[in-house]
Amino acid sequence: MTTDLKGRHALVTGGGTGIGLAIAQMLAANGAQVTITGRRSGVLEEAAAATSGLHPLVMDVAQEESVVQGIADAIAARGPITICVANAGIAEGKSMAKMDMTFWRNMMAINLDGAYVTVRECLSGMLSEGWGRTLFISSIAGLKGLKGAPAYTASKHGMIGLMRGLSEDYLGSDLTFNAICPGYVDTDIVARNTESIAARAGIDTDQARAMMVKTNRHKRLISPVEVAAAAEWMVGPNSGSINGQTLEIAGGQM
Incomplete structure (x- = not known):
């Protein structure tokens, strides 16, 4: 099966390292022009220099203004975004007894609010093109409780709730919304x-x-490339009926 993404503009948050970079490289290898975002310009520029088709964009998903302006700039440069990968996130454990509101809000601002604003700003391009694929990079903690990390667990459950709501809102269109839920990568x-x-x-x-x-x-x-291979399937040919789904990548049943 060949995944032809020529003419597609994809955006991957947290695309300079790890899972995000592996997915961005996969998308570029299949012909997409890929905007990779993050807070560290040096990391993004190094990734873009190593892989043709990657375009660095400094953007902080925890700041709404940064996301709105950043995505507007990406669209102006490369056209509507029709593949959105909401990957940027943090993973920190802290018990409820040791957690304060600052810790909680930072977790939600990056993992959940950041995903919401990113997808919101990409959605208009998908609607104008009549085609779109949105992938939320959640976690097995989005499907089950992770001991010692209630805030992280809640943020990743929230991503899946957002994905499921969107999949219902656009049911019947050629826009799909899915989540990948890896174990430890x-x-x-x-x-x-x-x-x-x-x-x-x-x-x-x-x-x-x-x-x-x-x-x-x-x-x-788990290798980041294994996650990218799953992402390729979910944005590739004949993926229109994969919608509102969570795909666990954890080496077995959870």
């Missing part, structure tokens, strides 16, 4: 969480990493 976020878990639990980093690996049913970390 071998990215910088996992590396940072290794240090955090080790510090909180009083264990070494090897033990902390083993805890995350054990959570994946096949007992290994």
Whole structure:
């Protein structure tokens, strides 16, 4: 099966590293022009220099004005966005007893509010073109509780609720809305969480990493390329009937 995305403009938030970069590279390899966003210009420019078809855009998903202006600039440069990947996010654990409102609001501002504003600003292009594919990069924590991370769990559940609502709103059109829910993926976020878990639990980093690996049913970390392969299927030919769905990538049944 060939995925021909020539003439498509895609946007991937958090597209400079990890899952976002793997998806952006996949989209570009299939012919799309891909706007990759993030807060660090150097990271974005390095990714764009290494892969033809990637275009860096500094944008902070936690700031509505930044998203509105950034997406307007991307559309002006490369036309309507018809593939939107809401990937930008943070993963931090903290118990309810240790959490304050600042921590809670920051989690929601990036993971949930950021996804909402990003999709909202891309939607007009999909409607004008009569075709669109939106992917929310959620988590297994969007489908089940993650111990020690109630705020993160709530934000990822919220993404799935937003996706399901949108899929119903545009049912019958050629716009689809789906979520990918990975387990622990071998990215910088996992590396940072290794240090955090080790510090909180009083264990070494090897033990902390083993805890995350054990959570994946096949007992290994997931490759970002595996997530990108699932994304390719969900935006590719004959994907119009895949709508309002959550796809778990966790090595087995959750």
